[in-house]
Amino acid sequence: MTAPADNNGTFAENIIHFARTLRRAGLPVGPGRVIEAIRAVECAGIERRDDFYWTLHAVFVNRHDQWPLFDQAFHIFWRNPDILKRMMDMMLPTNYLDTGPGDANQISKRLSQALAPSEAPDRPDEEQTQEIDIHAELTASESELLQSKDFESMSGEELEAAKKAMQTLRLPIRECPIRRTKPSPMGRVDMRRTLRAAQRSGGDIIPLRHKAPARRHPPLVILCDISGSMTQYSRMLLHFMHALTNDRDRVHTFVFGTRLTNITRYMRFRDVDDALDAVSEKVEDWSGGTRIGSTVAEFNKFWSRRVLGQGAVVLFISDGLDRDTGDGLSTQMERLHKSCRQLIWLNPLLRYEGFEPKARGIRAILPHVDIFRTVHNLQSLQELSEILSRPDAASPFPSSSFQERKETA
Incomplete structure (x- = not known):
């Protein structure tokens, strides 16, 4: 990889534009990091493309979930640095970088929005006033759309709005x-x-x-799956866990993929960004495989007597897809169920109409849960709160049809 033909000032300006794109896409990139990136590139050099990639990666990426977005932005921008500069000047249409329907390397929605022009051309005052009025009228409908939209299909702005909404959500578990x-x-x-x-x-x-x-209120214990199939949902639900931890006492949070990690102390940080940064440094198996049986066995052996006293409620967040094909999972889930007051399973796969418990891991977990709900958007979390606040919160399944399928399975 060679430096631009004009001068070092233009190259530094390109790094600034690249950092601005990452910030629009949702990465916490400030002026300090931009200066660090320029200095790091000056020290490391740009003779090799790999060295340049990892230099910027070391400065701009501090959490595992930020890596895919950075990787896409790097390969798009530094393939032709003039693309972004022209788009920032609003000389290209929004869909300039849209890939075809058959392209496997499809650009994420957040990155596409970040690469698109952020400001509209100047318009007369009357048109701007009319646009503001229209947006004011659509505020309620946009809020309703955000409530029902899947976390996996949200844009960067929608994810930020959902994260703010999660800070106000509560789990009204009845006092005992x-x-x-x-x-x-x-x-x-x-x-x-x-x-x-x-x-x-x-x-x-x-x-x-x-x-x-x-x-x-009984203690609340959260076991959250952070494997590759749960990546998008676990990122969002960490904000929900942070809100719960700072709203009440005796909340214990664990994450698991191929191993179990206790992140309770980090979730108690007041600032959610500081908490997630600390969790990212602590967790080593983010977006990897899943061994539900072994991690639940580890929890039962080393943590259950510490955190499941006084009738604790367990919130189990996972899609139930176990790499170990459910070996020993039924026994461990039975033990977990008998050790707590209530076991609540939140599974994003339940959002599909034709969901059937065919996977061995799901079939091993299902008989030992008290409440089985979906968790894929804000509305599902609000419905869970409403169910737990009712005095007769004993209906474990969201529909009678699924209950009938479970009884006949």
């Missing part, structure tokens, strides 16, 4: 009675408080004081 008591107008007589009240009145009058069992 504990051994401690609290003052109550009715219930058992509290002899200690009654005798103290009698001493204050001189013993002439003995006012009865009562107590009742106190109630508290």
Whole structure:
């Protein structure tokens, strides 16, 4: 790879344009990183394309989920640096880089939007006012569309809006009675408080004081699949886990692919970006294979007695596709089910109308869950919250037809 023919200033300007594209596509690229990238390239040189690729990668990529987007943007931009510059000047149409329907290396929607012009040409004030009014009228419908849109098909702007919406979502798991008591107008007589009240009145009058069992939210344990088939959903659900962890106490979060990783301490960071950066550095098997049976066995052996006390509720997020073909999975899920108050399985595959539990891993997990729901958009998370807030949250399946299929399976 050789430097541009004009001068080093133009080459640095191209790096700035490349960083601007990554920022529009959703990567956290600021001015500081742009300066670091230019300095790093000056030190590493551009004699070899691979060296140049990994130099920019080391500066701009700090999480595993950012790598595919960076890889696409690099190969598109540095194949012809003039493409982006002309598009930034709004000289090319939006679909200049659209690939054909048969191209296997299709550009992601977020990258296509980042490469497209971000500003419209100047228009008269009347047309701009009319456009603003139209957008104001469509706000409600756009919000409804965002609620029902699949995470996998969202653009960069829609993903950011969904992440902000997740920060307000809550899981209203009903409180359960504990051994401690609290003052109550009715219930058992509290002899200690009654005798103290009698001493204050001189013993002439003995006012009865009562107590009742106190109630508290049970612990919440989250087991999230981060394998390759769950990549897009696990990225988004990490924001949901972060919101839950900072909303209530006693929330324990684990992720698993080929191994189990406890990320509870990182989810307690106040800033969600700091939390995800720490998780990215901690987790080594991101977007890899899946060994559900072995990872659940590891959880049962080393963590269940620590975090499943006092009637914990377990949130199990996975598509159920196990690389080990479900060996030993049924036994481990049965043990997990018996150790918790309620086992909730969230599976994005359930969004399909013709879903059937044919995979061995899914068939091994299914008999041991209390609630089985889909998790592929914001609406599914809101429906889960509504179900858990009902006093009769015992209907584990989203439709009677699937319940009948399960009973006959």
